[in-house]
Structure formats: C-alpha cells, structure tokens
Amino acid sequence: MSVTLTDQLTREEIVAAYTEMLGSDRVITDEQVLKENSVDRYYKVENIFGVYSLPLPAAVLKPASTEDVAKILSFANEHLINVVPKTGGSATEGGLETVIENSIVVDGSTMNKIIDINIEDMLATVQCGVGLEQLENELREIGYTTGHSPQSKPLAQFGGLVATRSIGQFSTLYGGIEDMVVGLETVFPNGEICRIKNVPRRAAGPDIRHIVIGNEGALTYITEVTVKIFRYYPENNKFYGYLLNDIKTGLQILREVVTQGYRPSVARLYDKEDGLYHFKHFSDGRCVLIFVAEGPERIAQATGTAIEEIVASFDGVERVDGALIEDWFNHLNWDVSKLEEERIEIRETLVNGFTTEISGNWSVIGDIYENALTRIRAEIPAQFTMLGGHSSHSYLNGTNMYFVYYYKIDVDPTDERTTYHDPIQNIIVEETLKLGGSMCHHHGVGKHRTHFLAEEYGSSLSMLETLKSAFDPNGIMNRGTIFPLEK
Numbered sequence: 012m013s014v015t016l017t018d019q020l021t022r023e024e025i026v027a028a029y030t031e032m033l034g035s036d037r038v039i040t041d042e043q044v045l046k047e048n049s050v051d052r053y054y055k056v057e058n059i060f061g062v063y064s065l066p067l068p069a070a071v072l073k074p075a076s077t078e079d080v081a082k083i084l085s086f087a088n089e090h091l092i093n094v095v096p097k098t099g100g101s102a103t104e105g106g107l108e109t110v111i112e113n114s115i116v117v118d119g120s121t122m123n124k125i126i127d128i129n130i131e132d133m134l135a136t137v138q139c140g141v142g143l144e145q146l147e148n149e150l151r152e153i154g155y156t157t158g159h160s161p162q163s164k165p166l167a168q169f170g171g172l173v174a175t176r177s178i179g180q181f182s183t184l185y186g187g188i189e190d191m192v193v194g195l196e197t198v199f200p201n202g203e204i205c206r207i208k209n210v211p212r213r214a215a216g217p218d219i220r221h222i223v224i225g226n227e228g229a230l231t232y233i234t235e236v237t238v239k240i241f242r243y244y245p246e247n248n249k250f251y252g253y254l255l256n257d258i259k260t261g262l263q264i265l266r267e268v269v270t271q272g273y274r275p276s277v278a279r280l281y282d283k284e285d286g287l288y289h290f291k292h293f294s295d296g297r298c299v300l301i302f303v304a305e306g307p308e309r310i311a312q313a314t315g316t317a318i319e320e321i322v323a324s325f326d327g328v329e330r331v332d333g334a335l336i337e338d339w340f341n342h343l344n345w346d347v348s349k350l351e352e353e354r355i356e357i358r359e360t361l362v363n364g365f366t367t368e369i370s371g372n373w374s375v376i377g378d379i380y381e382n383a384l385t386r387i388r389a390e391i392p393a394q395f396t397m398l399g400g401h402s403s404h405s406y407l408n409g410t411n412m413y414f415v416y417y418y419k420i421d422v423d424p425t426d427e428r429t430t431y432h433d434p435i436q437n438i439i440v441e442e443t444l445k446l447g448g449s450m451c452h453h454h455g456v457g458k459h460r461t462h463f464l465a466e467e468y469g470s471s472l473s474m475l476e477t478l479k480s481a482f483d484p485n486g487i488m489n490r491g492t493i494f495p496l497e498k
C-alpha cells in the first residue's frame with residue numbers, strides 16, 4: 012500500500028530543510044536505517060527475511076528537545092509531510108509503518124532524561140525516550156516501582172507506552188498506563204506545546220489526558236510524562252499456581268477473586284495449548300491458573316489467603332509448587348539479546364508466532380474465546396504448531412483474551428500477513444465485536460485493525476473523528492493509524 016500525501020516538497024528538499032533545522036547528525040538517511048524504520052512488527056517477515064515493501068521514509072529525525080519536536084511538526088504541518096512518531100519501536104500493529112511516500116519518522120529515543128523523581132508526591136517525570144526498564148531499575152534501587160511491567164519492558168519507552176495505552180503484568184493491582192499517568196507534555200501538529208499539570212485529581216471539566224493517552228501518534232507527539240510511583244515490597248510476593256481442566260472454570264475463579272474485592276498483582280489463566288507452550292514441564296496438558304499477591308505484608312497475606320480459599324471452593328483444581336511460578340515469572344519478559352537468535356530460528360523453521368488481544372465482559376468472554384478458536388480451526392488452512400490463548404488482565408467487569416498463534420510460513424514471506432495473520436485476526440475481532448467486546452485490549456489499533464473502527468465505536472465514532480479533525484486538521488499525524496487511510 013502506498014499513498015502520496017503531497018508533491019509539494021521532494022524527498023531531497025525535506026531532508027535539506029530538516030538538516031538545516033536540526034543539524035546533519037540528527038537527520039538519518041542511511042538506507043538500512045530507513046528500511047528498518049518503515050515497519051514495526053519485530054517478529055514479522057520484513058525484519059526477519061529482509062523484505063521491505065513499504066515506501067521508505069525520507070528521513071529518521073532525532074529531536075533533542077520539546078522545542079525541536081515543535082519545529083519539526085510545524086514544518087511538516089505547513090508542507091503536509093506525514094509524521095510517524097516513534098520511541099522504543101516495539102509496536103506490533105503497524106503503528107510505525109510508513110505507508111505514505113516521503114514520511115518522516117520522529118524518533119524521540121534520544122530524549123531520554125529522567126527529569127525528576129519526587130518521593131514526597133510519589134511522582135516520576137521523564138522524557139518520552141526514557142525506557143521503562145531504565146526508570147524501573149532506578150526506582151527499585153531506592154525502594155519504589157512504577158508498577159508497570161509489559162513484556163516489552165526492556166525495549167518500550169514512555170512516549171510509546173502512553174501512546175498505545177500499554178498495560179503490564181501487574182495490572183490487576185496497579186492498572187494500565189492510563190491509571191498511572193498523572194500529567195504530561197505534548198506537542199500538536201501546529202507546534203503548540205501543551206502541558207497537563209500534575210495533581211492527584213481534578214473535576215475541572217473532562218479529563219484531557221485521555222485525548223493523549225492511546226493516540227498512537229495520530230493526534231499529538233508526547234514529549235514528557237509524569238507517572239505515579241509506588242513503594243516496592245518484593246520480599247512479600249506470594250506466588251500461586253493451579254492446574255485445571257477447562258478454561259471456563261478458570262474464568263469463573265478469576266471473576267470470583269476480583270469481584271470479591273481482592274487485587275492480586277498478577278491474575279493469569281492459560282488454556283491447555285498455551286499452558287503447554289509456557290509450562291510444558293508441569294502443565295500436564297491442563298489449563299494453568301496463576302496469581303501473585305504483593306504489597307505490604309498484611310495485604311499480600313490476606314490476598315494470598317483469599318486466593319487459596321476461593322480456588323479451593325472449585326472442584327477439579329490442583330495446586331502446583333509456587334516456586335515453579337516464581338521461576339517462570341522471573342523469565343517472562345522478552346529477552347532482547349535473543350532477538351537475532353530467534354530470527355535465525357524462524358528463518359530455518361519458517362514457524363512464526365503472532366498474537367491478537369481483545370476484551371469482553373465476564374458474561375461473554377468464554378464464548379468469544381470458544382467461537383474464535385472454533386472458526387479459526389475450521390476456516391484457516393495454516394499448519395499451526397500452536398493455537399490457543401490466555402487471560403492476563405482482569406477487571407471488575409470482565410477480562411482480556413490474548414490469542415496466540417504459531418504457524419508455518421508456507422507461502423512467500425511477503426504474503427504471510429494477508430494469507431494467515433490478517434484472516435486469523437479478523438476472525439478474532441469479528442467474534443469479539445459480535446458479542447459486544449472490544450477489538451483491542453492493549454496493542455492499539457495500529458494500521459491493521461482500522462477497518463473495524465466504525466464497528467468498534469458505533470455511535471461514538473463521531474467523537475473520535477472530531478478529535479482528529481480538531482487536533483490534526485491537515486492529517487499529517489501517522490496517517491492510516493487508528494483512522495483508516497481512505498478517510
């Protein structure tokens with residue numbers, strides 16, 4: 012897919028203008044860098060097989076400050092240059108794809124200062140390019156934590172974490188990033204810099220943070236973020252693991268724990284297939300249910316005791332040694348150092364894995380899970396080596412389902428997405444929307460789910476579209492992301 016947004020400036024003119032503005036060391040035009048910046052999808056065919064079919068950006072720009080971002084955006088706005096914001100580069104849904112000719116990628120990873128850690132007010136303020144791991148390590152050394160722990164923690168940075176409405180493994184206790192952001196600074200396409208101040212709560216009109224959180228770079232460029240920090244009590248962590256025969260019982264247990272008012276930091280349920288994938292040394296072909304209780308000693312203890320009692324009230328559930336869960340948990344995060352090794356393995360075996368995450372209320376999530384898997388098995392002729400899923404984030408009203416599918420790429424790698432990934436994702440989203448769930452739980456709409464946007468939003472779509480036309484009237488921000496390209 013390739014669309015020309017403007018023929019007003021040539022590629023060379025865009026590069027020359029930004030070089031004059033920022034200096035040549037902040038304007039990257041190396042061809043390999045441009046190729047790698049034309050896609051996201053770390054595990055997807057482009058980066059694994061080196062086949063890049065999208066238009067290459069004109070340049071990757073590395074702003075040093077909020078003022079640089081403001082200058083970059085207002086020039087792009089004036090000349091209708093498509094802007095793709097980027098920080099950690101771990102997006103999975105096409106949010107970083109440069110589908111417009113002569114786009115610029117604005118890579119904020121060089122804006123990487125921890126600006127302030129304020130213990131009295133329990134706040135940390137960082138520039139958009141600060142890695143979550145960088146802040147988290149610094150906080151843990153002094154006895155605090157962000158409470159945020161997506162699997163991509165070694166790579167993801169604050170701009171992207173906020174822009175995608177990311178969520179981490181301890182979400183049942185700490186919430187998603189939307190529960191953590193207190194204030195922020197952001198730059199609009201016209202160059203206007205806006206700061207939302209840090210207060211514990213306010214009732215002065217709508218909560219405008221939510222215009223920015225989850226915008227996926229399609230409305231505004233996030234330059235600074237202030238998040239809550241929490242006291243860190245790892246010595247009190249308690250790990251629980253159980254085996255059970257069916258996913259519906261597991262969902263009932265999750266529901267019982269959260270609706271009784273308990274907040275384990277981790278509450279995860281793996282189906283049989285995903286259970287075998289993650290816990291083959293002990294899952295025994297059964298579903299695996301996991302909890303972690305944490306916090307001050309008395310709260311962790313009470314939460315742990317309640318989990319044990321609730322689980323014991325269900326038949327057919329077997330407890331496993333909590334040390335197995337602790338060990339698994341310590342190795343759950345993505346190991347970036349193994350990335351190249353994994354790519355080599357995929358090239359050799361041609362087996363690759365993908366995910367689609369959705370959410371639904373308790374009353375429908377089990378049916379969404381069953382209906383989607385039944386249809387995928389019946390309709391998709393892929394050679395699956397694994398097809399299953401897990402629930403990893405539970406709420407008072409429902410939970411998410413994270414479908415995982417590994418299959419052999421038995422077609423030309425450039426056709427892999429359209430032959431398999433898109434049809435599988437479409438089935439999952441269709442079955443979710445049919446029962447009133449949401450098509451994305453935490454990876455964002457990106458460019459790969461925009462065709463479902465109208466159905467996802469229903470009569471509230473006009474509210475979302477009004478934000479786009481108000482904040483990005485020239486349509487220069489990450490075209491084709493969240494909002495379908497045709498618009």
Ligand SMILES: Cc1cc2nc3c(=O)[nH]c(=O)nc-3n(C[C@H](O)[C@H](O)[C@H](O)COP(=O)(O)OP(=O)(O)OC[C@H]3O[C@@H](n4cnc5c(N)ncnc54)[C@H](O)[C@@H]3O)c2cc1C
Binds near residue numbers: 051095163231234457
């Ligand atoms: C192995 C792996 C595991 C993952 N696990 C999780 C998980 O557990 N939970 C989860 O929520 N996600 C997960 N993700 C998805 C992804 O890591 C997250 O969405 C993450 O928040 C993206 O952060 P980033 O800095 O890498 O953003 P990027 O990939 O750079 O960008 C993501 C999106 O945000 C936009 N963006 C980036 N920076 C800015 C900015 N400064 N201003 C405005 N827009 C911006 C981009 O245009 C893009 O649309 C995972 C991804 C991988 C590859």
